[in-house]
Amino acid sequence: MTPNDRLDAGPRVPSAPRDSSEPVELEQRPPLRAIALLPSAATLGNLICGFIAVFLCMLEIRAAYSPMFPAQPRVLPHLQAYVPSYIAYAAYLIIAAMIFDALDGRLARIARRTSEFGAQLDSIADIVSFGVAPVAMYLTVLLQRFAPAEADPTVSAALWRVGLIGGLVYLSCAAIRLARYNAENVRDESATRKFSGLPTPGAAAGFTALLLLHEQWVHDGGSFGGADAAAVLRWAIAPVAFGIGMLMVSRLDYVHVFNVYVRREHPPTHLVALVVLAIATWYSPEIMLTLGAFAYIVSGMLLNLLRRKTSLRGGLPASAHVHHHN
Template sequence: MKQIPNLFTLLNLVFGCIAIILILQPGESITTVNGENLVINLPEKMAYASFFIFAAGIVDFLDGFLARLMKASSEMGKQLDSLSDCVTFGVAPTMIMYQLLRMSYLKEETAFDTSIWFLLPAILIACGAAWRLAKFNIDKRQSISFRGVPTPITGFMVAALPLVVWYNNWDLAPLVLNRWVLYGITVLISYLMVSDLPIMSLKFKDYSFKGNQPKIILAVISISLAVVFQWAAIPLIYLTYVALSLLLRKQIS
């Protein structure tokens, strides 16, 4: 029975691996228009990969909940959780960013001459995730709040990008497939993971408004953004989460 939480953690890893498989075989369609322009249709498989990453996030929550409920917390479970998170919320988002960068270059006439070096910055996400998880395991300051943005939240932010393009909420697909926007996102989220900035934990300490004010404010803003922007709300919620953490740092530390 004590291994049940660890089995849920492995399910997190399984979902992450499935997401990577889907990302690696996207099957995009390339159409030549007037002999010059290339039109790229984001494949469904990338969107399916995003859903597996979100499902892994639910499982990631459940394994910790079950471990506490069954009093089965262990050092092995802690390490297994970090290793699984590194794959699901580090490597899988890296592959998403790699494919999005590749697609951004495929819109150009010189698409097939693009060097792989222009796509490799995506690996910063996996490196940031690994650093963040290793730091979390040895940093005793992170029992109440985090230092740096948690890896799963970063993974959700990247996983939302293919969905924004696929559903084209608010006609944002061209913006998301702009390589300079993708480079900017990559650098920003990688830095925020490894930074020492105080970031609020999303766990509720009690049921009082005063003790959970930042989280309640975040929840209200998040619901409002989701209603208006649909999938495009997730990157906005990510930015709101970071901004609120910095503005209300005295209340979360």
């Protein structure tokens, strides 16, 4: 026993309890000194696409309320049919954001530089591109109907309230989904085959596809059962957005499309099917994107229902077959 030990061997006086009003020092992490450039650049590309989509919403409102400004974005003549409005332009930017979102994770794994920084930056970009932007686009569509030049008797204050509630629920669920993902998920998702809950890019794909379909129907004058198809769709988007939001925060399993369908090998016939789908998308992008997005959204519900029925037949609880990944 050292002299210091002897001095410390006497009775100890209990320390005074900490005052709860005193500030608690946060644990300091080592300063960030380096980041992976290519994955971070792809994530910023995602963020920028989302921001420009929101900015195009402002241009759409400006054009609706002021005839001084062009009603359509300036694009190449042969692309005018695909981009009839600023909202349609914004929808394609959300699709570009999804491509950037898929690239950043692949680039990070190629560079072997997955990090907490990349995960946090990715979530910030996702909430802008897949949360804020689709809601801003939908509310812009509703506001545009109130413009003097776009007076529409089918639009009422009730539609605005329903649309606002549906959009805010969707946005809130997207934020919760991303926060839950960061709290529960490991950094490297290269081996992940399932997501727990509808991923935000998949949710945004469904929301954005409906908006793109709406803009095309406004441009072409589509009808649905004798009624204005675009007007019917404006009412339908709000409850759909609400439902998509609930699926994001659910615990339903959704397939990781890239890891399951893109990374593994497939028979040559799948390549032919891919070419056919690409041609169909070129001729009718709004229809094909809507069908593809909602096929994925519905797939989670169908697969979980099938798993539950299989579990009940086997005498096992359905939860025994569910593996949650974010």
